[in-house]
Amino acid sequence: xxxxxxxxxxxxxxxxxxxxxxxxxxxxxxxxxxxxxxxxxxxxxxxxxxxxxxxxxxxxxxxxxxxxxxxxxxxxxxxxxxxxxxxxxxxxxxxxxxxxxxxxxxxxxxxxxxxxxxxxxxxxxxxxxxxxxxxxxxxxxxxxxxxxxxxxxxxxxxxxxxxxxxxxxxxxxxxxxxxxxxxxxxxxxxxxxxxxxxxxxxxxxxxxxxxxxxxxxxxxxxxxxxxxxxxxxxxxxxxxxxxxxxxxxxxxxxxxxxxxxxxxxxxxxxxxxxxxxxxxxxxxxxxxxxxxxxxxxxxxxxxxxxxxxxxxxxxxxxxxxxxxxxxxxxxxxxxxxxxxxxxxxxxxxxxxxxxxxxxxxxxxxxxxxxxxxxxxxxxxxxxxxxxxxxxxxxxxxxxxxxxxxxxxxxxxxxxxxxxxxxxxxxxxxxxxxxxxxxxxxxxxxxxxxxxxxxxxxxxxxxxxxxxxxxxxxxxxxxxxx
Ligand code: AMP
Ligand code: MG
Numbered sequence: 001x002x003x004x005x006x007x008x009x010x011x012x013x014x015x016x017x018x019x020x021x022x023x024x025x026x027x028x029x030x031x032x033x034x035x036x037x038x039x040x041x042x043x044x045x046x047x048x049x050x051x052x053x054x055x056x057x058x059x060x061x062x063x064x065x066x067x068x069x070x071x072x073x074x075x076x077x078x079x080x081x082x083x084x085x086x087x088x089x090x091x092x093x094x095x096x097x098x099x100x101x102x103x104x105x106x107x108x109x110x111x112x113x114x115x116x117x118x119x120x121x122x123x124x125x126x127x128x129x130x131x132x133x134x135x136x137x138x139x140x141x142x143x144x145x146x147x148x149x150x151x152x153x154x155x156x157x158x159x160x161x162x163x164x165x166x167x168x169x170x171x172x173x174x175x176x177x178x179x180x181x182x183x184x185x186x187x188x189x190x191x192x193x194x195x196x197x198x199x200x201x202x203x204x205x206x207x208x209x210x211x212x213x214x215x216x217x218x219x220x221x222x223x224x225x226x227x228x229x230x231x232x233x234x235x236x237x238x239x240x241x242x243x244x245x246x247x248x249x250x251x252x253x254x255x256x257x258x259x260x261x262x263x264x265x266x267x268x269x270x271x272x273x274x275x276x277x278x279x280x281x282x283x284x285x286x287x288x289x290x291x292x293x294x295x296x297x298x299x300x301x302x303x304x305x306x307x308x309x310x311x312x313x314x315x316x317x318x319x320x321x322x323x324x325x326x327x328x329x330x331x332x333x334x335x336x337x338x339x340x341x342x343x344x345x346x347x348x349x350x351x352x353x354x355x356x357x358x359x360x361x362x363x364x365x366x367x368x369x370x371x372x373x374x375x376x377x378x379x380x381x382x383x384x385x386x387x388x389x390x391x392x393x394x395x396x397x398x399x400x401x402x403x404x405x406x407x408x409x410x411x412x413x414x415x416x417x418x419x420x421x422x423x424x425x426x427x428x429x430x431x432x433x434x435x436x437x438x439x440x441x442x443x444x445x446x447x448x449x450x451x452x453x454x455x456x457x458x459x460x461x462x463x464x465x466x467x468x469x470x471x472x473x474x475x476x477x478x479x480x481x
Pocket of ligand 1: 087088089090091092118119120121122123124125126246250251260262
């Protein structure tokens with residue numbers, strides 16, 4: 001078999017054995033490639049142009065792995081809806097780390113590729129619909145400029161997986177800066193294995209923060225980096241109205257990439273309490289609660305680092321708390337600047353916070369569409385004629401003038417921060433329904449539109465810009481099983 005350009009350097013295998021299990025993906029009876037991300041393949045220095053469909057199908061289903069792949073399932077733990085559990089890749093296999101021609105190291109991982117020692121009661125499988133959903137969501141997030149795992153391919157296996165009904169089994173191949181999670185650290189610290197946590201931290205720093213190795217307190221410097229990345233990430237999510245849905249600590253990466261697209265969804269109507277996930281009964285992971293939960297998850301990471309922060313536990317706790325307590329303010333600052341950019345502000349000035357919150361209050365009260373309200377403002381269209389809105393609009397215009405900003409300048413900023421199109425649930429569900437029925441065209445069309453979410457002049461996006469009609473509205477999303 002040709003090498004396709006894979007160039008593996010599997011450093012995760014140098015970590016203590018307890019952190020992973022080496023094993024191959026499950027055999028597959030009848031592999032078939034459904035979608036391959038050619039742009040991403042090219043970025044990674046991979047070349048499939050001379051490969052047959054059969055070769056690609058075999059590759060992306062796990063039937064024949066490329067030279068240099070050393071598959072493993074990662075061990076991790078995690079707080080799921082606040083409760084600690086030992087988990088691990090129950091249906092994922094890491095091929096290894098591919099070195100791109102640009103010298104970047106990235107994980108290549110299968111999802112839905114069979115049982116592992118961490119499968120617990122699960123079948124280790126995934127169905128086609130949820131894998132295509134993750135493929136699409138991750139690529140849409142990337143196009144929106146948001147750190148995320150990427151999707152390289154989806155292949156069906158020929159197996160049937162049993163969910164509420166029999167469904168075609170599928171494998172997603174995804175790319176990540178790494179799959180190290182807050183939960184990986186929680187696993188390492190189990191039973192007081194401080195040495196393992198130290199090895200994991202040093203390894204993670206080498207991969208994601210090699211420039212902090214001279215810091216006075218390495219663990220605190222590391223914690224601050226993770227906090228900064230998470231504050232940036234959640235700010236992005238809030239900017240585009242993304243709701244992850246399962247922000248368990250095992251679904252929070254150290255790299256700051258969005259990971260594990262299960263019951264995630266984009267909000268149509270603006271409401272801070274929006275929840276889509278069918279399993280999130282208490283609204284723990286509601287839209288507006290995401291920054292709070294990110295802070296909570298970071299506190300769990302900080303706890304694992306206590307032995308590495310200082311030999312004196314009290315001192316260590318104090319330093320960890322002092323650091324973690326900065327998260328809300330760190331986030332708030334980033335959020336405010338981001339909201340300012342959504343309104344075209346070059347810099348924030350006194351009173352901007354009020355202008356932002358009164359718009360959001362009005363949007364909530366009038367059930368305004370989150371994306372389209374900002375899109376209208378960006379295009380110079382009045383999203384509403386209501387008198388309260390007009391008052392706000394005048395204040396906004398005055399604010400721009402007062403600080404010497406022309407509307408054109410403001411709009412240039414807004415165009416980069418307010419997407420013209422997002423993956424709305426009803427469009428995603430329609431594309432997936434067609435894909436499940438064997439027609440991939442609607443999925444390709446939607447994917448295509450989502451590649452250029454800031455292309456304001458592009459008329460072809462129009463089909464995907466409308467909010468759902470009453471019969472199309474999606475109220476609940478289900479875990480990616
Ligand atoms: P998630 O909520 O999708 O991030 O998954 C939480 C945990 O359940 C992870 O350890 C997964 O590997 C595991 N898991 C999810 N679905 C399955 C499955 N069908 N078989 C085995 N393990 C699974
Ligand atoms: Mg997960």
